Amino acid sequence: MAVVIEMTARRRSPVPLLTRMRDRSPGLVGGLTGGALAAGLGLASFAVLVMLLWISSPYPDSGPGGAMHVAAALWLLAHGAELVRTDTLSGVPAPLGLPPLLLLALPVWLLHRAARDATDGGGGDEDHDFEEDDFEEDSEAVAGPPLVSPRVAWTGVVLGYLAVAAPAALYAAGGVLRPSWVWTGVCVPLVAVVAAGAGVWSAYGRPGRPLRRLLGLLPGGVRPLVLGPDGRPGVAARAAASGAVVLLAGGALLVVASMVGHGAATQTSFFRLTEGWSGRFAVLLLCAALVPNAAVWGAAYALGPGFALGAGHTVGPLASAPAPFLPPFPLLAAVPEAGKGAPVHWAAGVVPVVAAVVVGWTVAKGAASRERGGTKPGGTRAPVWSAGRTARAAALASLLCAAVLAGLAAMAGGPIGSAVLSRFGPVWWQVAAATLAWLGLLAIPTAVGVRAWRCRSSRAQEPKIGKQRDDAAEGARGRRRLRGHGSGWFTRTGVAGMAGVAGAAEGARGTGRAGRDAVGGDVWDLEDPGVARGTEHRGRARPDASPADGTPSPHSSDLTPDGPRAPHGPGPRDQDRETDFGLFDFLPSGPAPEPYDAEAPPGRSGPADTP
Structure with missing residues (x-):
């Protein structure tokens, strides 16, 4: 008996492992990691740009170390920190505090993204007995892992970001452009706090209650103008x-x-x-x-x-x-x-x-x-x-x-x-x-x-809009009245046209039987061209099909309010009615009179008396 030895082992996909590690990691650790990663990516972006310019420069006045010091100083300047230039001709340090505002977009975006991802990491702290219940009450229920506590995610991202910013400031202090410690200690934490808070707020669906609490010092009549009741700007x-x-x-x-x-x-x-x-x-x-x-x-x-x-x-x-x-x-x-x-x-x-x-x-x-919208129906x-x-x-x-x-x-x-x-x-x-x-x-x-x-x-528009609304309501009532009285009185040609169209459709299917009329009445069999084509009112029974020679079936009958009516054979008018009709002859040519006001056509019984 041969023994089969499995020589290869199946590798497990790293995605479930990473997912489990992310879900098991505490929320604070995830926030710290995200903040540090955001600061590192910002520094790396500035370092790559400065190094490219330094390499391509035909007359570089410093080595790679000097370029890296400049990159760290520019990263701090992007946060609003003031720099001090030491290599001046007079020997007196000169300040440089005009920050390009476009450079601020990169750190803010990285912090916002890190805080949002840290909050969405899920599986964090299970205790929710904190004051941030305002976030959870206003946020919608989202399928997936639970959101991390706002305080935990925000604290982790800010501390992780500052943990990288402090060594970067110390490193930049050894270059030509040295950061001012007062401005650095104020601007960098301020940007981190605001951007991370905006990211956490965005992860929770941008609830309005935290903003209302911040605006609690304003007078009651001013708050709705700044922040609406639905959480949107006033x-x-x-x-x-x-x-x-x-x-x-x-x-x-x-x-x-x-x-x-x-x-x-x-x-x-x-x-x-x-x-x-x-x-x-x-x-x-x-x-x-x-x-x-x-x-x-x-x-x-x-x-x-x-x-x-x-x-x-x-x-x-x-x-x-x-x-x-x-x-x-x-x-x-x-x-x-x-x-x-x-x-x-x-x-x-x-x-x-x-x-x-x-x-x-x-x-x-x-x-x-809503003054204009209030006049609409x-x-x-x-x-x-x-x-x-x-x-x-x-x-x-x-x-x-x-x-x-x-x-x-x-x-x-x-x-x-x-x-x-x-x-x-x-x-x-x-x-x-x-x-x-x-x-x-x-x-x-x-x-x-x-x-x-x-x-x-x-x-000024109210009378015109009101007249249009009254006309529309009157038209709707007229249409409902016509539908309530049944299908109404049709001309002979019109009924024949409806029956002919229905019979042609059913004949194409091979059934030889007519479908129901759009107005609710039954349509007779159209195998014999001389047989009457249908009924106009609901409640009448469909007669049986007539033989091919035109003789009415003994079971044919038409129920009327006065009793069964004897079937009749084809006549000249019926033949004319069958041959001379158009596709849209069943449509009334003009406004039809009310069914109970108009006189019944000759040879046609009136509508059934309704109780």
Whole structure:
């Protein structure tokens, strides 16, 4: 007897093993791992970019160690931390605190993704006796492993991220660009806390109750305007976001228009700054990273305060002070010339005007949001806001938009050196005051006026919509009345046409029997062309088929209210009725009279009496 020895062993798929390991790992460990991985990926991305530029540079002034120090310093600068440059000509350290806002997108996205994945990891802590029940009550039930506690996932991601950020800051301190410990200790943890919290909130379905608890300090009449009862942003919040988007888009448009107008100077500065293609590529990347900053600067210019190009040198639409000596840079070449503003510069005021109109229109749309929809059939009319409440909502939206622009202005500026270069970018409180003034003066009247117009136009449309609704209801009642009386009176040609169409369809199937009529009556057998073709009313029995010679069957009968009626043979009218019909002859040519009001056709019994 032969013995078979199995020489190969089947490998188990690693997917179930990884799944079990992930499910068995505690939630805190998963959060720590995710946070550390997010920080490592961010550092690696900056290191790869800087190393590529260093390798492609024809004149590198430092070794690979110096490039890695610069990469770590840029990663910290992306979080908003201020750097200090030590290798200056004067020997005095110069600060560098103008962070490219586009670089901030990478750490925020990595933290958000890590926190969301750590929360969705499942199988974590089983005890749910924590204050984060607000997340679970508002979140929908999702099939799969249970979600990790929000506090555990958030704490793990933040601690894991900071555990990698601290050694990176220590490593960057040994390079040319050294991080400021105060700014690093504030900005990096702040970004980690906010981004990780947003990721956990997103994993739980974005519940509204935690936001309501954060907004608990606001007055009761203000909270619904900021956060709606369904957890979505309120009218004031949506209007403020719309105004901020319009201001930023308008600022970016102004920057593009200025660069096109100063195309020769922009091109010259781009080619004078460096000669190698690698250096030009680095300048192009830096300009792309500074595009959000330029949009904020353009919005500040359109609002009126403008921005500073050094201490004591402000650029605005009304007047621009002579700027100090600046390095040739494409974005700086688009700065308007020094001197008093011209009408082409004053045209930048269109941007805040459009933003104010958008804010007012959004508030008015929310104030009378269902006025038009309430007049539709089945719609529910919501109470229209008063003029005072609409004005308060517009004022709150203006205040929120001013706060957003102030925060962006504070992030988009900073020093790029000492002495004259210690102040670059817009001043946040000036931007906030200008935004509040523009929107407060224009958005509030716009909101009140548009609300009144929407209410007036809605009242003007009510009679027309009501008449259309009454006409539709009358037509529906007429159709129901016709259906309630049965199939109605048809012409002889029409009934013959219905029977002929049905008989042709059944004959094609080989049955030789007619189907039921669309109005509910039975159709007779059509083997004999001389036999009557059907009945018009429900409740009549279908007669048996007639013989081929045209003699009625002894069992043929037609039940009427007065009793059985003797069958009749084919007549001339029946033959004409069979041969002369069209496909759509059964359709009535005009409005048919009521069945009980019209006189029955000759030779045809009337409808059955209904009880």
